[in-house]
Amino acid sequence: MEFQNTAQFAAQLDAQDPLNSFREQFLIPKHNGNDAIYLCGNSLGLQPKTTQQYIGDKLNEWHHLAVEGWFQGDSPWLDYHKQLLPALADIVGAKPAEVTVMNSLTINLHLLMVSFYQPKNGRYKILMEGGAFPSDQYAVESQVRFHGFDPADAIIEVFPRNGESTLRTQDILDVIQANANEVALVLFSGINYYTGQFFDLKAIAQAAHEAGAIVGFDLAHAAGNVPLQLHDWEADFACWCSYKYMNSGPGGVSGVFVHERHHQNKELNRFAGWWGYRNDTRFKMAPGFEPEAGAEGWQVSTSPVLLMAAHKASLDVFEKAGGVNALYSKAKTLTGYLEYLISQVNQKIDYELFKIITPTDVCQRGSQLSLICKHNGRAIFDYLVKQGVIGDWREPDVIRLSPVPLYNTFADVYIAASHLADAAKAITA
Structure with missing residues (x-):
């Protein structure tokens, strides 16, 4: 698939996603009254709405x-x-x-x-x-x-x-x-x-x-x-x-x-x-x-x-949802889109600020991408948190982002990458 770095393309992928409705079965944390961009399922998954019942x-x-x-x-x-x-x-x-x-x-x-x-x-x-x-x-x-x-x-x-x-x-x-x-x-x-x-x-x-x-x-x-x-x-x-x-x-x-x-x-x-x-x-x-x-x-x-x-x-x-195989099929595209968007951030600033250390081979990874931040990593992570992007920080310089196919959308990934680009511009300028 040839990805595009636009909100319209992300919305198109969501419209075509057979698992898109499953997001409605989870409770999404809020940030300033809107859904947070939750990319931390590798640490703690979100709560299904049926759990309380x-x-x-x-x-x-x-x-x-x-x-x-x-x-x-x-x-x-x-x-x-x-x-x-x-x-x-x-x-x-x-x-x-x-x-x-x-x-x-x-x-x-x-x-x-x-x-x-x-x-x-x-x-x-x-x-x-x-x-x-x-x-x-x-x-x-x-x-x-x-x-x-x-x-x-x-x-x-x-x-x-x-x-x-x-x-x-x-x-x-x-x-x-x-x-x-x-x-x-x-x-x-x-x-x-x-x-x-x-x-x-x-x-x-x-x-x-x-x-x-x-x-x-x-x-x-x-x-x-x-x-x-x-x-x-x-x-x-x-x-x-x-x-x-x-x-x-x-x-x-x-x-x-x-x-x-x-x-x-x-x-x-x-x-x-x-x-x-x-x-x-x-x-x-x-x-x-x-x-x-x-x-x-x-x-x-x-x-x-x-x-x-x-x-x-x-x-x-x-x-x-059809089991792990159905989820993994979406995860490969969802994670691949995030990988593409991160590469676009690096190209825009003409510097590999974010080095992905997770394998590029989709058979050697799941939903997680680990990014080495070569400069100001903690400040960039904190910037993301302030924008409502919830990922995971690992010392000394790694941000882990995990778009989960059950409840994350392609729009989530696009917005997260946009904030990552803004962070790179604001903090490393």
Whole structure:
């Protein structure tokens, strides 16, 4: 598509967009009485208008049924989480039995590493991308220390080449192969939070298994953003949060994936809890843990029903929109238009003030673009905020902008880029 830098062209794209009506299903923050330009779905998705109703229904059941809400009513709480699994399985490319919802992201990462990081016979190292989100770094450091290893020795980080911002897939595969005799776990993000790079998870999973290692993914910035095929890629495990692209509220409930080939493996360690016990005999309160079949057997604590209600409100919108593939189709054009407009800003000032470090290949990114501001970055970001453009600042010099296909328009992108141009002129003059 040949883009144009005009408001009329943006309006034309919106008129042709089959997903344009879904914006009306979300609550948009206001700025000076008008809709803000919200480009921060990579950090916190917007609230679906149905969220209050879904949570209100559960509060109403609590009111009228009290403890009997676990077993009575139109949607008993005991099995409420099961209503979320088909839509969630579709989003991450899994079978419903391979996914469940529980806890928060880093808690789930720890619980899954209890099962899938089992150093032995000289295999003790964990391989991950350099510059992973700090929670992942801290979790991995503490896990290797728990097993008695020095993180400086037991953690292998793969960094971009000198002068480059993103990783080359072949470099990742080469490092896996070079450490094939020592690596126990390959743990990668689906999308790097800082650069927005979408990694080739299929190739990483294949290389990890060929090296004799387990492979797991943190999909915090990928789930609900890009198409995933965890089952077919044969990932061993994965986890994600639901409050970014899945719009399930701040601190929303997390999800996990465990490939079906591990469901009957009694050799795997796990930290057990009553909620993961087999459903048919759970209330017999018998000693000795017997896990429920599938990913549900990794559950530990009682389902947070109110959080799950918020999650379901968003998942229902995903289903109505046609799923992740339909959203990704729009995202490629929406993000591509933003990329084009940023290039127009640079051309207008005859200087690459804004360097996009997210890959230009649409197959290596989702809805996020990360911009290095070569001068006055923080002042430019603050200018955008004052104009009602809500993005995300990352030290020392990066602005992250994420137009989300469910609720952002091409007009949003055009207006944001116009303010970016004004900021460049006003602040760098």
